[in-house]
Amino acid sequence: MPRPAAGGSAAPSSEDEVEQPLAEDAVLDVDEIRRESDVDAVLDRLDVELVGLLPVKTRIREIAALLLVDRMRSQFGLSSSRPALHMSFTGSPGTGKTTVALRMAELLHGLGYLRRGHLVSVTRDDLVGQYIGHTAPKTKEVLKRAMGGVLFIDEAYYLYKEDNERDYGAESVEILLQVMENQRDDLVVILAGYKDRMDAFFRSNPGMSSRIAHHIDFPDYTVDELAAIAGLIAAEHEYVLPGDTTAVLHDYLEKRMRQPRFANARSVRNAIERARLRQANRLVSEPGASVTKQQLQELTPADFLASRVFTEDSDRQSDDDTRGVC
Amino acid sequence: MRITQGTFSYLPDLTDEEIKDQLQYCIDNEWSVAVEFTDDPHPRNVYWEMWGLPMFDVPDASGVMLEVAACREAYPVHYVRVSAFDAQLTRQTTALSFLVQRPPEEPGFQLDRQEGPDRTIRYTLRGYASGSPEGQRYGRGEG
Numbered sequence: 001m002p003r004p005a006a007g008g009s010a011a012p013s014s015e016d017e018v019e020q021p022l023a024e025d026a027v028l029d030v031d032e033i034r035r036e037s038d039v040d041a042v043l044d045r046l047d048v049e050l051v052g053l054l055p056v057k058t059r060i061r062e063i064a065a066l067l068l069v070d071r072m073r074s075q076f077g078l079s080s081s082r083p084a085l086h087m088s089f090t091g092s093p094g095t096g097k098t099t100v101a102l103r104m105a106e107l108l109h110g111l112g113y114l115r116r117g118h119l120v121s122v123t124r125d126d127l128v129g130q131y132i133g134h135t136a137p138k139t140k141e142v143l144k145r146a147m148g149g150v151l152f153i154d155e156a157y158y159l160y161k162e163d164n165e166r167d168y169g170a171e172s173v174e175i176l177l178q179v180m181e182n183q184r185d186d187l188v189v190i191l192a193g194y195k196d197r198m199d200a201f202f203r204s205n206p207g208m209s210s211r212i213a214h215h216i217d218f219p220d221y222t223v224d225e226l227a228a229i230a231g232l233i234a235a236e237h238e239y240v241l242p243g244d245t246t247a248v249l250h251d252y253l254e255k256r257m258r259q260p261r262f263a264n265a266r267s268v269r270n271a272i273e274r275a276r277l278r279q280a281n282r283l284v285s286e287p288g289a290s291v292t293k294q295q296l297q298e299l300t301p302a303d304f305l306a307s308r309v310f311t312e313d314s315d316r317q318s319d320d321d322t323r324g325v326c
Numbered sequence: 327m328r329i330t331q332g333t334f335s336y337l338p339d340l341t342d343e344e345i346k347d348q349l350q351y352c353i354d355n356e357w358s359v360a361v362e363f364t365d366d367p368h369p370r371n372v373y374w375e376m377w378g379l380p381m382f383d384v385p386d387a388s389g390v391m392l393e394v395a396a397c398r399e400a401y402p403v404h405y406v407r408v409s410a411f412d413a414q415l416t417r418q419t420t421a422l423s424f425l426v427q428r429p430p431e432e433p434g435f436q437l438d439r440q441e442g443p444d445r446t447i448r449y450t451l452r453g454y455a456s457g458s459p460e461g462q463r464y465g466r467g468e469g
């Protein structure tokens with residue numbers, strides 16, 4: 001049946017449907033393109049809200065720069081294929097992998113690479129079934145929900161257990177590989193986990209490794225970065241850390257970092273929470289006390305000094321002490 | 327003859343891009359999208375077989391297209407349609423329903439006349455394809 005002339009395939013009726021490419025020797029102003037695309041707002045927000053993470057920020061800047069270059073190329077009529085965006089985040093716990101994955105979804109949506117920019121965060125249990133035939137529908141359901149956004153697979157190395165041949169994770173990996181290749185325009189997959197185990201996972205799944213374009217390692221935070229993160233967390237909860245508290249906090253962080261089971265930013269968050277509890281206890285337990293708004297907001301050094309981190313010997317490794325130090 | 331059931335049925339077949347646009351419109355309106363198939367072309371056949379459940383939590387059209395593609399692959403010579411249900415309190419009905427696949431040959435309908443007492447005639451439609459059992463009405467596809 002003959003198709004009526006529809007937009008796109010037939011000749012454009014209005015002149016703004018097809019832009020004439022620029023002349024061969026035309027020159028483009030990069031700053032103007034940058035201003036029009038508004039990537040700077042996205043990048044600046046990232047700089048302010050995330051502390052440290054230099055390799056991550058560098059990579060994101062490069063992706064944003066590629067977007068600008070693609071726009072300039074399309075003005076000259078040159079083709080610009082969508083870059084490969086699948087990523088792998090490796091690093092210790094609490095270094096910001098999940099946080100950055102969430103931001104990545106918003107970022108790529110802001111840059112125009114993702115249609116919706118939502119994040120679907122899964123682990124192995126959400127992808128792998130318990131019996132034959134269970135895995136494929138489970139994985140496909142997750143993929144359907146993630147389309148148009150980011151699929152974040154935490155602890156991805158659990159997906160494929162090489163030594164157990166009755167493991168159904170391999171089926172899930174195959175479906176993922178297929179979708180990562182064929183639906184590259186619709187979905188970005190981000191894997192995350194500890195570096196050594198992710199390396200082993202990629203060695204046994206070279207197909208997965210080759211589809212991941214960006215392998216980003218999240219370094220551990222320095223003391224100064226952790227102190228800055230503590231400041232951000234306190235400000236988020238509308239608490240204030242006066243000067244003497246920040247000095248004590250610095251000291252606390254140095255001691256805490258040397259102790260076992262230190263989880264970077266997560267430990268800092270726990271420390272702030274514990275300090276809030278101590279502050280609350282301190283304000284409420286004095287008889288006949290009255291509090292000002294400033295007192296309600298301030299975390300004093302006493303709220304941190306009460307921690308066991310200062311009283312315990314930092315060299316002693318207590319392996320059977322399963323209580324977390326805060 | 328091309329059956330004219332559902333929206334857009336008088337138009338030429340929609341391309342995949344156009345189907346995606348329609349699906350995105352349904353999702354943007356917060357309608358739940360479902361895929362159905364049948365090989366019984368009679369216009370009174372309202373309840374087609376469901377391909378999986380309605381997709382309540384799929385936020386992007388490309389996710390729904392995966393299901394549409396899977397249904398087309400499983401039933402290459404059936405009618406496949408997409409329906410969108412509007413659950414809003416004042417409506418609670420199918421908001422949009424259109425065909426996304428037709429069999430390659432659609433033989434059409436026969437008008438059956440039944441003579442009754444006093445020379446009254448009763449009319450019904452019978453599809454030529456309905457002469458065969460289910461699954462064999464439009465051939466077996468690529469086998």
